[in-house]
């Protein structure tokens with residue numbers, strides 16, 4: 726994923742900080758550290774190719790900062806950019822604040838449960854994201870208030886995406902667009918522009934109960 730020299734310098738600072746904190750707090754699975762740049766950073770950056778003009782993002786369950794901090798680093802030179810990072814774990818939230826500080830990137834950390842904070846995010850949100858946080862049907866429920874107000878949802882998912890979509894369509898009327906991950910593996914990005922709750926959950930045969 727090509728980035729400017731300024732973004733690369735910010736990402737370098739972020740990675741240095743992440744490795745420093747990783748020694749005392751588990752921010753990413755240790756087995757993924759050797760492939761940090763592809764597995765986590767490029768995986769996060771690819772969202773910008775789907776929503777290149779989005780300036781305001783909300784990342785739900787940011788953990789060690791993927792994709793939220795990476796997006797904030799990439800958008801640091803964009804006037805009016807803002808990334809809301811929602812995380813309920815206090816240590817991780819402290820890390821996220823420090824990551825935004827050392828990279829001088831535009832973001833706000835919300836130390837809270839996603840369900841409690843989504844409604845409190847003020848101002849328009851262009852994109853809502855989540856990676857490795859919850860099953861798709863639950864993420865859709867979290868994101869619905871923001872999508873209703875015009876946000877696009879971009880969820881990074883693994884190879885079980887079809888099964889997750891089948892489950893999600895029991896509860897939600899959605900027309901997902903699927904993007905194959907550019908970073909290899911079996912990853913997918915689920916894009917949603919509209920979300921409507923089904924009046925009654927669908928049965929196993931696809932009809933309303």
Ligand SMILES: C[S@@+](CC[C@H](N)C(=O)[O-])C[C@H]1O[C@@H](n2cnc3c(N)ncnc32)[C@H](O)[C@@H]1O
Nearest residue numbers: 786787788791812813814837838839856857858
């Ligand atoms: C497996 S980690 C993934 C972190 C990051 N998105 C990534 O892909 O590396 C899931 C993170 O979501 C946070 N999380 C899960 N459910 C949450 C909720 N309901 N509210 C806030 N944070 C939540 C956890 O604390 C954890 O840091």
